[in-house]
Amino acid sequence: MYKSNNLTSDNLNSFTSLLKTKWDEIHNETDIFRYKIDDLEERIVDGKYFLQLNPDRRSKRRTPEEMTSICQPFDEKKFHFNKVSSKEILFSLEGEDGDLHTVLVNVSPISRYHSLLCPSVNRCLPQVVTPDSLKLVVQIMFQVEDRDVRIGFNSICGFASVNHLHYHIFVEEKSLHIECVNWQHFKGEMYLLDDESTVPAFCFKIQKESSSQTLQQAWKVLEYFLEKSIAHNILFTKRGLGGDDVVYLIVWPRRNTSGAKQLSAFNVAVLELSGWFPIFDEEEFKNVQAKDLQAELMKWKRDDFKSICENIKGIL
Template identity: 25%
Template sequence: MNNSIFSSEQIFCRAYNEGIFNHMKNDGMDLGSFIRVCANAYFDPHVYSNAKNQLRIKFENLVHKYKMAFKNGNGELIQESNEDLLIFLKIVCMGWDKLKSTEKRREEMWNIQFNQIRSFRPRGTAKRQVKGIKTGFDERKFNFNKPFLQNECFWEGNLEGEQISLFYNKYPIVEFHTLLVPDRLKNIPQFIEEKYHRYIWTLTEKLGVNIQGLGFGYNSYGAFASVNHLHFHMFIKKEEFPVMHKDWKHNGGSRNYPSACEVFSSPDESWSYINELHKKNIAYNLLYLPGKICCFPRKKQGTYEHSSWTSGFAWYEMSGSMIVFNSKDYEMLNEKLISNEFAKLSIG
């Protein structure tokens, strides 16, 4: 594909939204595509305003389709994934008109987000304990080569010398949230090598010239990476992440960040640090920004008990933005509870 979509923020964002809207034009829109468009619409007001009427029609058509299938004894012909069916059932039970757009607020230094449709997902990886930060790729498990995922691929081609696939994040948590998969068909597990670290560093700097707010997040295996297939979370976020606030010591301020955070301004220094984490089998999350990277070493998932208000801290939470799963937690979450959660996973 032509990589001109990366030539400006306007072109990229337009292509991103057009890809979502194009799924709406498909009369045979499957359930997975419906939920992806729905999740994006209820996250982004612009998408919602353009898609709300069509989404309601698609919803009513799907309800009728499944009702008739079960009524006629053909329920076994429904081939949708269990997760998609569960989420759709929750929407049906709640009622279409009761769905809420994503809510966001500030709490002292932190961002808090209540993402209702995302909250309908089963919390698959949260309690899974892992011993190391690397495990072999398993084609039998969920990965980006699965045929049913290919219609979620937003763009694919050569970008700055590497073959990449860019997938929509089905449940976005940040603006223009996609998943960048380098050399997809090589089946690389979620363990970053120096080559890909330097590639993402360079890509962040080069694309960031024309696309303001562009960056990447990364979760190591054992730090709430949801897929063991090498991928990076790409986003465009105009507002500064809380971890970049000038008051934190790692940015020259006087306040200690509540968890270990190392900030580097070169790919060489940051790789030396990441490589040491690999040698010591320490899980970590990364935040790539133009000319800067934040490294968050932390305890592995499953080795501590996280609070019920979170499904576990990944790169987004480690950067200071919290996701909750009900209105009560959205209202009650405060700085003390957030700091306590950081303390649980901190390795000093």
């Protein structure tokens, strides 16, 4: 479906190896990155929270954009991904409709191989999830055999930093806490992490033969969030609920942020909700306990999750 002079349409499973090869080349042989990612110090807290110390990300990254509306329009005058150096481009996928889906290095990476997928980058879309971009991400996830790959999305007012449509690509061998929890069946291929959890979430179990129907269901939920101005974070993973040839789309409705992302010890976005905490402060990294992480997560838990569930039942 997608073609590129770097990636053949019949071999999208080379996506990960190409990404790693090109990423390492740029990281090792150029000065494109704002800092180098080598061996990050790590620790596991309470057997479930995965911490990585990355102080450079706070001090050397680009200043996040100030955003106040979940559907804030794209602004050509502000930073966007069509302004990046061509040296940051890992490869591009050309869609059947002429759209260009570009994969870039993240010049301020959270971890090794942290990259950005920019669907329809030439169309200058705002950071608002779209049905076409969901399909693209799920297609990539199905054809990437490496189960260490996850793809994440942060909405505006959900700690997105740039108002230009993009997803984050991560490669991590450790399982994340959200991939090990017990989900309750909700409806169809939709599951629920209920209100007793730190931050409740929905999970869609996407199987290849029925991916279109499940994505339609997921889109109805995300469309509801957009209509109601509910900030959200999304994780795509191949780990969880059982089965290898399944993609899980996990979405958290969360409290809205306002203004620019604050570069404190950490910010609660898709990774933190998943149980992966990039920590910017060394003392915080050494001393933070599970109760501290849980308290920070709780700040972003919505009080109206039960009513959100009832409303979603009515639209599905």
